[in-house]
Amino acid sequence: MIVAEPKPIKELLEMVKDFNRILVVGCKGCVTVCNVGGAKEVAILASSIRISRKKMGQEIEVGEHTLERQCDPEYVDELKDMICDYDAVISIACGVGPQFLSERYPSSKIFPGVNTQFMGGAEEHGIWSERCAGCGTCVVHYFGGLCPIARCSKSLLNGPCGGSANGKCEISKDVECIWDLIVRKMMEQDRLDELIEFKPPKSWITARDGGPRRMIREELVK
Amino acid sequence: MSEYKSGSNLEKVLRAGHFAFTGECGPPQGANVEHLKEKAGHLKGCVDAVNVTDNQTAVVRMSSWAASIILLQEGLEPNFQMVCRDRNRLAIQSDILGVYSLGIRDMLCLSGDHQKFGNHPEAKNVFDIDSMQLIHTVKTMRDEGKFLNGQDIDAPPELFIGAASNPFAEPFDFRVYRLAKKISAGADFIQTQCIYNMDKFREFIKRAVDMGLHEKCYILAGVTPMKSVGMALYMAKQVPGMDVPDTLIKRLRGAGKGKVAEEGIKFALEQIEEFKEMEGVAGVHLMAIEWEHKVPEIAERAGMLPRPTV
Ligand code: SF4
Numbered sequence: 001m002i003v004a005e006p007k008p009i010k011e012l013l014e015m016v017k018d019f020n021r022i023l024v025v026g027c028k029g030c031v032t033v034c035n036v037g038g039a040k041e042v043a044i045l046a047s048s049i050r051i052s053r054k055k056m057g058q059e060i061e062v063g064e065h066t067l068e069r070q071c072d073p074e075y076v077d078e079l080k081d082m083i084c085d086y087d088a089v090i091s092i093a094c095g096v097g098p099q100f101l102s103e104r105y106p107s108s109k110i111f112p113g114v115n116t117q118f119m120g121g122a123e124e125h126g127i128w129s130e131r132c133a134g135c136g137t138c139v140v141h142y143f144g145g146l147c148p149i150a151r152c153s154k155s156l157l158n159g160p161c162g163g164s165a166n167g168k169c170e171i172s173k174d175v176e177c178i179w180d181l182i183v184r185k186m187m188e189q190d191r192l193d194e195l196i197e198f199k200p201p202k203s204w205i206t207a208r209d210g211g212p213r214r215m216i217r218e219e220l221v222k
Numbered sequence: 223m224s225e226y227k228s229g230s231n232l233e234k235v236l237r238a239g240h241f242a243f244t245g246e247c248g249p250p251q252g253a254n255v256e257h258l259k260e261k262a263g264h265l266k267g268c269v270d271a272v273n274v275t276d277n278q279t280a281v282v283r284m285s286s287w288a289a290s291i292i293l294l295q296e297g298l299e300p301n302f303q304m305v306c307r308d309r310n311r312l313a314i315q316s317d318i319l320g321v322y323s324l325g326i327r328d329m330l331c332l333s334g335d336h337q338k339f340g341n342h343p344e345a346k347n348v349f350d351i352d353s354m355q356l357i358h359t360v361k362t363m364r365d366e367g368k369f370l371n372g373q374d375i376d377a378p379p380e381l382f383i384g385a386a387s388n389p390f391a392e393p394f395d396f397r398v399y400r401l402a403k404k405i406s407a408g409a410d411f412i413q414t415q416c417i418y419n420m421d422k423f424r425e426f427i428k429r430a431v432d433m434g435l436h437e438k439c440y441i442l443a444g445v446t447p448m449k450s451v452g453m454a455l456y457m458a459k460q461v462p463g464m465d466v467p468d469t470l471i472k473r474l475r476g477a478g479k480g481k482v483a484e485e486g487i488k489f490a491l492e493q494i495e496e497f498k499e500m501e502g503v504a505g506v507h508l509m510a511i512e513w514e515h516k517v518p519e520i521a522e523r524a525g526m527l528p529r530p531t532v
Pocket residue numbers: 131132133134135136137138139140147148149150
């Protein structure tokens with residue numbers, strides 16, 4: 001899933017300080033799963049804004065709405081009759097949400113309510129970590145099913161570097177060295193020979209480096 | 223005798239079977255050319271080549287190629303270091319052609335410390351290719367006369383290709399295989415990380431010898447004399463991938479006030495004596511960090527002078 005974290009309430013209040021009618025829009029996709037942008041968080045954020053603004057002596061009307069997904073025009077459409085009632089919109093979906101809203105409703109002022117972090121998963125309740133950098137050509141099978149592009153600080157394909165110690169990455173004791181895991185796993189599986197093989201430079205054409213990406217699946221296009 | 227790969231002094235010394243001795247010099251954090259010349263001047267005549275570091279620990283300094291050229295003009299042989307952190311494959315290949323054109327003949331290929339350690343932690347890192355792929359790139363350019371895309375190079379750069387190896391990083395069992403991988407990728411010589419844990423290094427080099435790696439590549443053992451107990455503690459705790467045994471820290475502590483630096487040099491000299499006899503070790507790489515003026519004394523006491531001319 002796409003993992004995000006809430007923006008500090010202070011930052012959000014500053015963003016909408018000139019508005020008196022705002023709409024907070026959530027999303028039932030990834031951000032609901034990572035407890036940052038679902039219906040529950042919409043309600044919490046809306047009431048925090050109301051309370052803060054009341055304290056500041058500047059009351060505000062805050063509408064609440066949560067879409068099935070903000071990355072799908074079909075659902076974004078749902079806002080068409082209500083969005084014009086508000087001076088500004090805070091989207092608490094991932095970074096895709098505010099952009100789909102901006103594109104569909106060109107005259108509305110749209111603000112992001114979360115900081116989108118990475119593609120990853122939940123290690124346990126309340127802890128998420130990165131797994132994929134969306135390089136466009138998946139190669140994890142060479143590395144015991146683990147991704148050095150997203151998870152090695154230097155994206156080494158021929159690691160581990162000289163900084164790996166105690167299973168930790170050189171950049172921090174809180175960061176695991178994915179290459180340590182790769183080596184151990186491959187050795188356990190008796191696949192050392194695969195790891196010794198030289199991995200040539202990767203083509204980053206399919207990654208972000210190749211420019212903004214777009215995908216067309218002819219069989220699905222009507 | 224077969225042809226030299228680059229004909230550098232370092233290559234000639236090693237090929238002739240001499241025990242090599244290389245030094246290191248970090249470019250200034252500014253354009254202070256005189257200071258660089260003075261530091262490098264101490265190494266003149268004491269070492270076979272001088273490593274010129276490339277924004278070491280991700281701190282911005284005068285570019286390693288420019289500092290290398292200054293050393294060359296001063297009559298020293300630079301071992302030009304290049305890291306993958308700051309350049310993509312276009313810049314890498316063009317810099318390789320550039321340094322070769324200006325007379326550089328030795329090059330050390332590194333991934334580079336993460337920028338998190340440096341003075342611009344906000345920077346974007348490149349790591350388009352890694353150190354293994356960099357070694358292979360230089361070799362492909364030199365031996366096949368081709369760029370990474372397979373296109374011909376009209377006049378290929380003839381460089382003596384160096385790589386680093388850290389026997390003390392983990393997983394230990396994989397380290398010797400990674401060394402082997404660097405050698406197959408094209409490394410002609412290896413300079414190791416600073417060695418303090420001699421037991422572990424003996425085990426590492428034994429494994430390398432068992433695999434015959436010392437016959438395919440020259441391995442230079444890394445030595446950095448400890449200047450103080452503080453430095454030893456810092457190396458032990460703060461520097462990633464460094465292995466400083468407690469026994470050494472105790473020994474330095476026991477040396478008494480004002481005598482720690484001398485004890486550090488003594489330990490380095492004992493190491494060098496052992497390396498001279500150690501199967502698989504072809505020389506020593508002395509990294510006397512900000513202690514360049516001590517190099518003549520260390521070289522003398524280690525019996526490294528005069529340096530051979532081949
Ligand atoms: S190899 Fe690419 S697609 Fe596969 S997990 Fe890593 S970044 Fe994602």
